[in-house]
Amino acid sequence: MTDADAPLLQVKHLFVKFFTRRGTVHAVRDVSFDIARGETLGLVGESGSGKSVTAQALMGLIDLPGRITGGDVRWHGQSLLEGDGSLLRRVRGQEIAMVFQDPMTSLNPLFTVGTQIGEVLRRHRKMTRAAARTRVIELLDLVGLSNPGQRVDQYPHELSGGMRQRVLIAMALACEPQLLIADEPTTALDVTIQAQILELIADLQQRLGLAVLMITHDLGVVAGLCDRVAVMYSGKIVELATADDLFHRPAHPYSAGLLRSTPRLDVVIPRLVSIEGSPPDLVSPPVGCAFAERCHLATEECRESMPGLHFQDDGRKVACWRPFEAEGPAPVTAGEGGR
Amino acid sequence: MSEADTLVRLDGVTVTFDVGRDGFWGRHPKQLRAVDDVSFTIGRGETLGLVGESGSGKSTIGRALLRRTPVASGTITFDGQDITHVRGEPLRRLRRHMQLVFQDPYASLNPRMTVAELVSEPLRVHGMADSVEGARPVVSALLERCGLPADAADRYPHAFSGGQRQRVGIARALALEPAFIVADEPVSALDVSIRAQVVNLLQDLQRERNLTYLFIAHDLSVVRHISHRIAILYCGKLVELGPTADIYDRTKHPYTTALLSSVPIPDPPLQRSRTRIVLAGEVPNPVDPPPGCRFQTRCPMAEARCREQAPPLEEKAPGHWAACWLS
Numbered sequence: 083m084t085d086a087d088a089p090l091l092q093v094k095h096l097f098v099k100f101f102t103r104r105g106t107v108h109a110v111r112d113v114s115f116d117i118a119r120g121e122t123l124g125l126v127g128e129s130g131s132g133k134s135v136t137a138q139a140l141m142g143l144i145d146l147p148g149r150i151t152g153g154d155v156r157w158h159g160q161s162l163l164e165g166d167g168s169l170l171r172r173v174r175g176q177e178i179a180m181v182f183q184d185p186m187t188s189l190n191p192l193f194t195v196g197t198q199i200g201e202v203l204r205r206h207r208k209m210t211r212a213a214a215r216t217r218v219i220e221l222l223d224l225v226g227l228s229n230p231g232q233r234v235d236q237y238p239h240e241l242s243g244g245m246r247q248r249v250l251i252a253m254a255l256a257c258e259p260q261l262l263i264a265d266e267p268t269t270a271l272d273v274t275i276q277a278q279i280l281e282l283i284a285d286l287q288q289r290l291g292l293a294v295l296m297i298t299h300d301l302g303v304v305a306g307l308c309d310r311v312a313v314m315y316s317g318k319i320v321e322l323a324t325a326d327d328l329f330h331r332p333a334h335p336y337s338a339g340l341l342r343s344t345p346r347l348d349v350v351i352p353r354l355v356s357i358e359g360s361p362p363d364l365v366s367p368p369v370g371c372a373f374a375e376r377c378h379l380a381t382e383e384c385r386e387s388m389p390g391l392h393f394q395d396d397g398r399k400v401a402c403w404r405p406f407e408a409e410g411p412a413p414v415t416a417g418e419g420g421r
Numbered sequence: 422m423s424e425a426d427t428l429v430r431l432d433g434v435t436v437t438f439d440v441g442r443d444g445f446w447g448r449h450p451k452q453l454r455a456v457d458d459v460s461f462t463i464g465r466g467e468t469l470g471l472v473g474e475s476g477s478g479k480s481t482i483g484r485a486l487l488r489r490t491p492v493a494s495g496t497i498t499f500d501g502q503d504i505t506h507v508r509g510e511p512l513r514r515l516r517r518h519m520q521l522v523f524q525d526p527y528a529s530l531n532p533r534m535t536v537a538e539l540v541s542e543p544l545r546v547h548g549m550a551d552s553v554e555g556a557r558p559v560v561s562a563l564l565e566r567c568g569l570p571a572d573a574a575d576r577y578p579h580a581f582s583g584g585q586r587q588r589v590g591i592a593r594a595l596a597l598e599p600a601f602i603v604a605d606e607p608v609s610a611l612d613v614s615i616r617a618q619v620v621n622l623l624q625d626l627q628r629e630r631n632l633t634y635l636f637i638a639h640d641l642s643v644v645r646h647i648s649h650r651i652a653i654l655y656c657g658k659l660v661e662l663g664p665t666a667d668i669y670d671r672t673k674h675p676y677t678t679a680l681l682s683s684v685p686i687p688d689p690p691l692q693r694s695r696t697r698i699v700l701a702g703e704v705p706n707p708v709d710p711p712p713g714c715r716f717q718t719r720c721p722m723a724e725a726r727c728r729e730q731a732p733p734l735e736e737k738a739p740g741h742w743a744a745c746w747l748s
């Protein structure tokens with residue numbers, strides 16, 4: 083029984099902790115967001131902010147010493163976390179699929195591309211060996227690999243990084259998922275190959291009506307691909323806005339700082355404006371706003387009490403006691419230099 | 422640029438690696454031309470950005486310049502002196518003046534040494550300090566200049582964040598007061614907010630000490646920001662070289678054009694409306710490069726001549742060089 087009106091995916095007040103020797107790592111702290119059918123949501127933030135752990139939690143992939151300690155994940159309105167886990171097992175890999183950063187570690191070096199993707203189809207779709215092979219060749223063609231009839235019999239090490247990432251995307255698409263979670267899918271690739279993969283994801287999304295959760299630390303990747311963007315800092319979402327709103331008028335001082343410290347290909351500025359300091363240790367996160375220590379707008383209030391993620395007049399959500407006060411990115415005056 | 426203003430000069434430098442054997446009973450050693458006939462100069466106090474995709478030969482050029490990799494042919498000149506074949510004690514003395522900052526601050530620092538030991542090591546090796554204690558004042562000044570806390574000296578690398586470790590790497594490279602630094606992807610492993618701190622530090626140090634940088638990176642936005650001139654490599658060949666603004670605004674090589682159009686711009690309406698040139702295919706294997714221009718297999722403009730004859734690097738406009746038959 084699914085709720086037709088419910089968003090495709092709802093994440094509600096999610097908490098994830100890792101119980102390590104060093105202490106409890108509060109990796110994800112009260113994260114909530116929705117993804118609509120066919121929508122692309124970007125999840126950006128620096129290293130250690132909790133992006134991958136959030137994605138893993140959605141897929142039920144948090145292993146010891148970690149545990150989901152609160153909140154819920156709903157798929158078509160139904161909880162993936164409650165119950166005996168049978169819904170999660172059915173959904174994972176079929177209706178929700180995932181692509182990771184490093185294509186080599188997620189492929190088994192001992193089996194051909196065809197065997198690995200075919201295995202997914204045979205397990206989930208109960209296809210025969212011959213039918214699976216035909217479908218694999220179609221999928222490899224769909225993701226733009228040349229000579230799919232030949233590639234199907236190759237081993238991962240015989241392919242380049244870009245080709246391996248295409249194979250992983252083909253594998254993720256094998257069961258026609260409704261949501262693709264892509265965790266830094268292009269970070270390990272060269273720019274020209276990154277452009278190919280991003281083009282592929284945008285194209286598949288259009289053709290298949292796929293929803294995408296795009297995890298990246300590259301603001302440029304988000305700008306071209308995403309409808310909405312969630313900015314994470316120290317395990318929390320600090321701003322959730324449409325891409326246009328976020329980039330043109332960031333409301334959270336951290337979002338503003340990120341944009342200002344990112345050099346742009348098309349704008350020349352004499353000096354980058356950096357955010358001094360570094361993120362707090364998540365074993366003992368501060369009681370107040372986690373960004374306060376690095377924020378030049380911070381007041382006593384910011385250090386003492388944590389701002390909730392609240393709606394603003396323009397419909398975005400921001401967790402800040404002084405939203406819209408930070409200076410945004412330098413105004414763009416130059417034309418597009420790079421062509 | 423007059424000869425006196427030139428600090429580093431490469432003339433027709435080729436670096437090859439033996440990679441296995443080929444043919445009947447392996448009679449033909451297979452060679453990979455990682456760097457093929459590359460020439461450029463770097464002026465005193467200048468930053469030359471070196472850009473190219475993975476495997477294009479960037480690090481190999483940096484290592485050849487620092488005399489850490491032998492060259493097959495060509496000459497390397499440093500401060501007016503031919504250093505291509507310098508060895509022994511003269512090479513050791515030369516090393517004082519040229520230093521390397523690595524990409525990976527994790528892998529490049531010995532985890533068992535304290536920061537004071539790490540930063541003073543070059544001084545001790547070159548006989549400019551007799552002990553870690555003796556080097557303390559210099560080390561403290563360097564750490565402070567690189568933005569590290571005063572108590573950093575007695576801590577181990579693991580106690581620092583990535584950005585701080587990179588600061589330690591920079592302090593260590595500066596210890597001998599070098600004139601020239603090869604920075605091989607020094608900020609690639611860092612987060613955006615930290616990357617800006619380190620880029621600013623490198624720029625400030627350059628101004629204060631008139632440092633000369635070869636700045637290797639694959640992020641064209643950072644390279645544009647930091648470089649005075651830019652060299653673009655493709656598969657071991659220099660395809661374009663010129664002042665930064667010219668490379669971006671008056672591009673002369675179709676590979677550079679494609680590279681620039683692949684870099685996403687953090688501005689949604691602009692990024693959505695850009696005409697992007699998405700190159701088909703992959704960089705050719707340098708063991709077995711295609712005939713003619715190495716870019717012809719992916720070039721949207723390639724003609725018959727491009728497939729037969731490699732274009733020479735020519736000065737297409739003052740100070741702006743490109744290797745393309747069509748520009």
Ligand SMILES: Nc1ncnc2c1ncn2[C@@H]1O[C@H](COP(=O)(O)OP(=O)(O)OP(=O)(O)O)[C@@H](O)[C@H]1O
Nearest residue numbers: 100102107109128129130131132133134135136364
């Ligand atoms: N297995 C684990 N054990 C202990 N701590 C963990 C584990 N996995 C993640 N963490 C911690 O959880 C926090 C969030 O990590 P996460 O991998 O989600 O970051 P991220 O935003 O994906 O960063 P990156 O950009 O580096 O991939 C970090 O502080 C990390 O150290």
Ligand SMILES: Nc1ncnc2c1ncn2[C@@H]1O[C@H](COP(=O)(O)OP(=O)(O)OP(=O)(O)O)[C@@H](O)[C@H]1O
Nearest residue numbers: 438453455473474475476477478479480481482707
């Ligand atoms: N010691 C070596 N032995 C054999 N081949 C090598 C060696 N060092 C480098 N190569 C090869 O030389 C070519 C250039 O390598 P190099 O490391 O200079 O590339 P790069 O541009 O620095 O790439 P990256 O961006 O991945 O660091 C590559 O094809 C590489 O495989």
Ligand SMILES: [Mg+2]
Nearest residue numbers: 133134135265
């Ligand atoms: Mg991650």
Ligand SMILES: [Mg+2]
Nearest residue numbers: 479480481605
């Ligand atoms: Mg390299």
